[in-house]
Amino acid sequence: MDALKQFNLAMQYIEAHLAEDIDFDMVVRLACCSEYHFRRMFASLAGLSLSDYIRRRRLSQALLELHHHNVRIVDIAVKYRYGSADAFSRAFQALHGITPSEARTTDVALKAFPPMTFQLTVRGGAPMEYRIVEKPTFSIIGIHDRIPLLYEGMNMEVVRMWESLSAEDIEALDALSDIEPYGLLDAVLLPCVEQQHEGTLIDYYIGVASTKPSSSQWRVLPVAASKWGVFLVRGAFPQSLNEVWERVYSEWMPTVGYQVNEGPHLVWTEYEDMDAADFACELWIPITKNTRRK
Numbered sequence: 130m131d132a133l134k135q136f137n138l139a140m141q142y143i144e145a146h147l148a149e150d151i152d153f154d155m156v157v158r159l160a161c162c163s164e165y166h167f168r169r170m171f172a173s174l175a176g177l178s179l180s181d182y183i184r185r186r187r188l189s190q191a192l193l194e195l196h197h198h199n200v201r202i203v204d205i206a207v208k209y210r211y212g213s214a215d216a217f218s219r220a221f222q223a224l225h226g227i228t229p230s231e232a233r234t235t236d237v238a239l240k241a242f243p244p245m246t247f248q249l250t251v252r253g254g255a256p257m258e259y260r261i262v263e264k265p266t267f268s269i270i271g272i273h274d275r276i277p278l279l280y281e282g283m284n285m286e287v288v289r290m291w292e293s294l295s296a297e298d299i300e301a302l303d304a305l306s307d308i309e310p311y312g313l314l315d316a317v318l319l320p321c322v323e324q325q326h327e328g329t330l331i332d333y334y335i336g337v338a339s340t341k342p343s344s345s346q347w348r349v350l351p352v353a354a355s356k357w358g359v360f361l362v363r364g365a366f367p368q369s370l371n372e373v374w375e376r377v378y379s380e381w382m383p384t385v386g387y388q389v390n391e392g393p394h395l396v397w398t399e400y401e402d403m404d405a406a407d408f409a410c411e412l413w414i415p416i417t418k419n420t421r422r423k
Contacts, residue, residue: 132383133247135161136170144244147187148208162419166388173378174247182245188224189242191217195232196239202229257373257381258361261416266354267308269316269393271336272298273348278320278329283367287315290335302347306337310397310411313337316350318393334393355390355415366408370396373412390415 139160143151157164171179187209194200206217221229225240232239272294276286294302299313306312318332334350343349358381362373374394382388398410 132161135159136167136174136247136383139167140244140246143183144186147183147190148210150210151183162388165391166382166419169389170378170382173375174383175245184220185224185242186244188221189240191221191229192225192232192239195229205229257376259381260359261387262309262357262359262413264308264352264355264357265340267338267340267352268343269314269334269336269350269352269395270305270339270341270343270347271302271313271334273332273334273350275330276333278331281368281371287333287335290333294335302337305339305341305343308338308340310338310395310413312397312399314398315396316393317396318350338395350393352392355392356387356417358387358414358416360412360414361409362412363407363409365406366398366403366410369408370410370412377412377414386419387416388419390417 139156142156142159146152153164157167160167162170168179171182175182177185191205191209194205195202202217203214206214209217211217211220218229221227221232225232227237231237272290274286274290276284276290302313313335314337316334316336318334320329320331334348336347336350338352358377360373360377360381362370364372378389392415394415395413396410397413398408
């Protein structure tokens with residue numbers, strides 16, 4: 130199946146129904162994947178959330194109708210799924226920088242947000258080293274905090290969490306590690322795609338994968354049984370990790386018979402010589418077989 134073709138069929142459906150309540154069951158049937166996977170894939174490929182894209186497209190169409198047709202603002206607001214003319218006007222001005230009334234004038238500067246389609250882009254054919262692992266139910270046992278989401282560079286809140294662990298803490302956690310990936314690791318629970326803005330608070334764990342009971346000293350994150358895509362990351366840290374993370378969603382996911390599953394994303398590393406140019410770690414992403422693929 131041509132995954133990009135299916136995604137574009139879904140995008141065409143969305144475009145044809147901007148003035149309606151969009152049936153996301155139909156969207157994901159056309160995309161041949163789950164809604165959870167479609168939204169995450171869309172955000173990775175497009176650089177913005179699906180909800181934000183639909184909002185921009187609706188407001189873009191609204192601008193054209195106001196500029197070219199003598200139509201009431203309240204009617205446009207209702208057509209593009211706003212509860213009131215005031216709510217529509219606020220959203221319109223936030224996006225376009227002008228009010229709906231100003232959009233009617235002939236000399237005003239207008240902004241266009243064209244419909245989006247996905248195309249295959251050749252990026253150099255860099256190989257991705259990965260394996261598929263099936264794991265039973267286990268837990269992440271360790272420490273937890275809510276920290277700001279950061280897409281580039283070293284997250285100093287993560288550094289702070291690691292530095293809070295004493296040698297005794299690390300020894301105690303290592304004793305609980307009894308399932309791959311062995312040893313200490315990072316686990317992040319990403320929020321829904323619409324909330325994945327830089328600075329958003331996310332649940333972050335540092336601990337071990339374990340099937341053992343733990344004391345009340347530690348936080349416990351249950352992890353459901355799942356297949357996992359395990360991707361080798363090699364290069365300057367954390368840039369190389371961020372690059373592989375993006376490639377998994379933008380290059381790997383559209384071409385394989387798997388889709389992302391709900392659950393934490395794990396980063397395993399020995400945390401030795403992190404400044405090395407060839408530093409290696411593993412990115413673990415929960416996946417499931419895409420049974421909707423044709």
